[in-house]
Amino acid sequence: MTRTVASHWKKTGAFLSKYGIYFAFLLLVGFLAVFSPPFLTPDNIINVLRQTSINGIIAVGMTFVIITGGIDLSVGSVLALSAVIAASFAHPGAHPLLVPVALGLLAGLASGMVNGVLIAKKRLAPFIVTLGMMTAARGLALVYTSGRPVINLSNAYDKIGGADLAGVPLPVLIFLMVVLAGVFLLHYTRFGRYVFAVGGNELAAKVSGINTDRTVVGVYALTGALAGAAGVVLSSRVMSASPAIGEGYELDAIAAVVIGGTSLSGGVGSIAGSIVGALIIGVMNNGLDMLNVSSYWQQIVKGVIIVLAVLLDKKSKI
Amino acid sequence: MIFDPSNPPVSGRKASDGPVLRMEGISKSFSGVAALDNVSLQVARGEVHALMGENGAGKSTLMKILSGIVERDRGEICLDGEPVEIRTPKEALRLGISMIHQELNPVRAMTVSENLFLGREPCYRFTNVVNRRRQRELTRSLLREMDISLNPDARMRDLSVSQMQLVEIVKAVSYNARIIIMDEPTSAITGREVEKLFEIIGSLKSRGIAVIYISHKMDEVFRIADSVTVLRDGQYIGTRPSGQLDHDTLVRLMVGRELSQLFPRITPRKGSVSLEVEGLSKRGKFQDISFRARRGEVLGFAGLMGAGRSEIMETLFGMHRADAGIVKMDGREVHIHSPADAVRCRMALITEDRQLKGLNLKASVKANLTLVSLKKFSRFGQILQPGRESRAADAEIEKFRIKTRDRNQAVNTLSGGNQQKVVLAKWLLGDPEIVILDEPTRGIDIGAKAEIYRIIGQLAEQGKTILMVSSELPEILGLCDRVVVLCHGRINGEFERRQFDPERILKAAMGNGGGGAKSGNN
Numbered sequence: 001m002t003r004t005v006a007s008h009w010k011k012t013g014a015f016l017s018k019y020g021i022y023f024a025f026l027l028l029v030g031f032l033a034v035f036s037p038p039f040l041t042p043d044n045i046i047n048v049l050r051q052t053s054i055n056g057i058i059a060v061g062m063t064f065v066i067i068t069g070g071i072d073l074s075v076g077s078v079l080a081l082s083a084v085i086a087a088s089f090a091h092p093g094a095h096p097l098l099v100p101v102a103l104g105l106l107a108g109l110a111s112g113m114v115n116g117v118l119i120a121k122k123r124l125a126p127f128i129v130t131l132g133m134m135t136a137a138r139g140l141a142l143v144y145t146s147g148r149p150v151i152n153l154s155n156a157y158d159k160i161g162g163a164d165l166a167g168v169p170l171p172v173l174i175f176l177m178v179v180l181a182g183v184f185l186l187h188y189t190r191f192g193r194y195v196f197a198v199g200g201n202e203l204a205a206k207v208s209g210i211n212t213d214r215t216v217v218g219v220y221a222l223t224g225a226l227a228g229a230a231g232v233v234l235s236s237r238v239m240s241a242s243p244a245i246g247e248g249y250e251l252d253a254i255a256a257v258v259i260g261g262t263s264l265s266g267g268v269g270s271i272a273g274s275i276v277g278a279l280i281i282g283v284m285n286n287g288l289d290m291l292n293v294s295s296y297w298q299q300i301v302k303g304v305i306i307v308l309a310v311l312l313d314k315k316s317k318i
Numbered sequence: 319m320i321f322d323p324s325n326p327p328v329s330g331r332k333a334s335d336g337p338v339l340r341m342e343g344i345s346k347s348f349s350g351v352a353a354l355d356n357v358s359l360q361v362a363r364g365e366v367h368a369l370m371g372e373n374g375a376g377k378s379t380l381m382k383i384l385s386g387i388v389e390r391d392r393g394e395i396c397l398d399g400e401p402v403e404i405r406t407p408k409e410a411l412r413l414g415i416s417m418i419h420q421e422l423n424p425v426r427a428m429t430v431s432e433n434l435f436l437g438r439e440p441c442y443r444f445t446n447v448v449n450r451r452r453q454r455e456l457t458r459s460l461l462r463e464m465d466i467s468l469n470p471d472a473r474m475r476d477l478s479v480s481q482m483q484l485v486e487i488v489k490a491v492s493y494n495a496r497i498i499i500m501d502e503p504t505s506a507i508t509g510r511e512v513e514k515l516f517e518i519i520g521s522l523k524s525r526g527i528a529v530i531y532i533s534h535k536m537d538e539v540f541r542i543a544d545s546v547t548v549l550r551d552g553q554y555i556g557t558r559p560s561g562q563l564d565h566d567t568l569v570r571l572m573v574g575r576e577l578s579q580l581f582p583r584i585t586p587r588k589g590s591v592s593l594e595v596e597g598l599s600k601r602g603k604f605q606d607i608s609f610r611a612r613r614g615e616v617l618g619f620a621g622l623m624g625a626g627r628s629e630i631m632e633t634l635f636g637m638h639r640a641d642a643g644i645v646k647m648d649g650r651e652v653h654i655h656s657p658a659d660a661v662r663c664r665m666a667l668i669t670e671d672r673q674l675k676g677l678n679l680k681a682s683v684k685a686n687l688t689l690v691s692l693k694k695f696s697r698f699g700q701i702l703q704p705g706r707e708s709r710a711a712d713a714e715i716e717k718f719r720i721k722t723r724d725r726n727q728a729v730n731t732l733s734g735g736n737q738q739k740v741v742l743a744k745w746l747l748g749d750p751e752i753v754i755l756d757e758p759t760r761g762i763d764i765g766a767k768a769e770i771y772r773i774i775g776q777l778a779e780q781g782k783t784i785l786m787v788s789s790e791l792p793e794i795l796g797l798c799d800r801v802v803v804l805c806h807g808r809i810n811g812e813f814e815r816r817q818f819d820p821e822r823i824l825k826a827a828m829g830n831g832g833g834g835a836k837s838g839n840n
Contacts, residue, residue: 188702188704189696189701190692190696190700190701190702191700193689193702194692196681196685197678197681197685197689199680200678200681201674201675201677203674203675204674204676204677204678205678205689206637206656207657207667207669208657208661208744209660209661209662209690210658210689211656266680267678267681268680
């Protein structure tokens with residue numbers, strides 16, 4: 001009798017911890033809907049999604065990296081580098097829209113590949129390599145712009161971040177596309193399966209005939225490219241590209257991934273979790289603003305949530 | 319006699335004449351499989367007592383019980399005639415039992431004296447501040463007492479393996495040990511260092527400390543052991559004074575068993591030569607390895623741990639680079655530089671350590687099963703076809719009788735035998751031509767063993783080429799058509815099935831002139 005009760009609780013516990021993050025999200029939304037009615041208005045929801053889209057795009061890439069057991073601290077700086085490069089080719093009448101967009105993505109891709117090659121081939125710790133890239137890419141952005149923001153961007157470029165389709169902002173649509181592509185790549189392709197295999201046991205993956213180096217390079221290149229995409233979207237939305245933008249974004253992305261239940265030790269995780277993680281951060285920022293909570297307190301709340309999420313995750317594994 | 323752990327080591331402590339250690343009727347099973355069944359061990363004060371037996375005989379389990387790492391199910395342990403309970407390694411230390419493991423784990427960044435006093439640092443009075451000077455002095459006097467010249471301030475990472483071992487021994491003595499267990503202490507050291515170790519063992523004896531010595535090296539055992547206890551399959555076989563034993567008797571005691579019905583009857587149907595290896599060498603690991611293997615043949619590789627068998631197989635499989643040598647498959651030379659190359663050449667390697675190199679323990683049974691041959695279940699080679707993948711996984715689970723709730727169960731929740739079947743199945747799903755098995759039945763129960771033997775038999779009948787590394791002689795004798803015996807990285811004998819003789823194989827593995835290729839010591 002006691003055993004059945006115990007196992008019942010165990011099952012409930014397992015269910016709760018598996019989907020706990022989704023419940024937490026719903027709870028948060030419900031709470032804000034009650035205490036701050038304007039929260040659930042369509043305008044505000046769109047607003048939250050728009051605010052979340054940048055972090056969300058980066059978090060998709062970060063999920064891949066963290067599942068391999070790595071980390072990418074350089075995404076914020078790579079975002080800035082891509083933004084200034086893209087924006088510098090986006091002055092009115094200078095080039096077709098494709099040029100700045102492609103160059104922004106390429107800058108991110110290239111930075112990511114450098115990360116990946118150093119990590120996979122030279123066997124350097126991801127933390128160190130991307131810490132170096134974080135500093136160097138920021139420096140490159142500053143050198144490239146002489147420290148001044150790139151302004152005077154074309155109308156076409158501004159549309160990437162400013163236009164909307166049937167009331168849905170373009171950044172949100174881009175975010176949605178990135179998520180769908182990420183889910184497909186991670187869960188429905190051979191590459192995605194290898195990402196899990198490398199994170200779960202790199203040696204076993206290698207022995208199984210998988211080119212683990214190629215997988216690792218691919219993951220960092222992807223993350224770099226997504227940081228580049230985020231840079232393009234962000235600079236377009238704010239209609240300028242400062243070499244200082246994106247500072248601290250890497251930590252928001254890591255937080256989203258970790259809140260979403262992806263383990264920092266690698267081998268397990270999901271894009272869906274990271275997206276909910278990013279949404280929780282976005283909703284919290286927005287909701288706490290609406291409740292007139294000072295931004296100082298917001299930081300404290302955010303910090304507590306991150307640790308709580310990991311604690312919950314850890315409990316579910318015991 | 320009441321034992322006071324705070325006492326400084328007393329040299330030549332003489333107490334009652336009874337045995338210092340008596341273990342009686344010790345039994346232990348792991349998840350229903352008996353590892354030890356009613357085993358006894360009696361060790362006299364100040365003697366060197368060798369514990370012998372094949373791998374899996376239960377030696378290490380018995381010693382883990384004695385040193386508090388594993389708890390026994392039944393039986394009695396008496397120290398100096400008094401029954402004791404040993405539940406943790408710390409209690410064992412307190413009772414004067416120290417174990418020096420085969421793999422040494424010092425804190426490498428710390429100095430010799432810091433390691434010696436780890437967890438019991440001498441401090442200034444009324445503080446927790448380490449009195450480094452006193453720690454150093456104590457270390458010096460300990461080292462002097464045992465006539466070991468080492469700098470107390472040397473970092474552990476700068477020491478050789480044998481020096482680290484000496485530090486471990488000094489540490490054990492400094493805990494006022496009555497019994498020191500040494501697990502294969504000479505596996506990583508050479509000639510002069512071995513002599514030094516034996517000298518130290520001699521001085522331990524003269525202090526009245528008993529040494530339980532686990533080793534596969536016969537010549538060492540005969541040199542230093544006073545008595546020998548033999549275990550086999552978790553059973554106590556007997557204890558003899560080493561003076562009354564000779565090589566052959568000891569080997570017979572260790573091996574002496576009928577080959578059971580475990581092994582499938584393979585009708586030898588040897589085909590063409592599929593794999594030729596010529597002069598494969600890797601410095602410091604193995605030299606001049608040459609052999610041929612045919613289709614439908616099970617070629618065994620016998621030898622002691624550290625003989626280089628796993629390294630040879632891993633090198634063949636592209637995990638390490640050879641310094642020299644040629645590998646031919648079906649008469650054509652192949653260059654295998656990575657496991658990916660090996661897989662392309664239709665080789666499979668079931669590694670010795672399934673948890674470290676064989677499985678992704680964080681993934682499901684299905685994901686592990688299909689990892690090697692994922693391409694087969696992908697459209698355009700890239701996009702997974704979940705339906706086909708799942709069906710293939712289910713088929714493998716059924717074919718190999720893998721006991722799992724379903725294909726999505728986490729592989730780390732399976733038993734060792736079932737995990738091993740997952741590893742086998744994942745490789746065989748790729749339909750390899752050459753299957754290398756490195757200790758395929760290590761640490762799994764007898765039922766799973768029999769099933770794995772059955773699978774190996776089937777593979778041979780299908781005309782696959784099978785290379786099997788095993789430390790379990792019965793397995794080699796029962797399954798292989800031919801066996802290559804390795805000793806210290808060289809081939810030291812080769813036997814056809816009709817010449818199979820456990821004693822000759824064991825002798826060849828231990829460095830005696832087995833197949834006449836090389837004569838060893840003794």
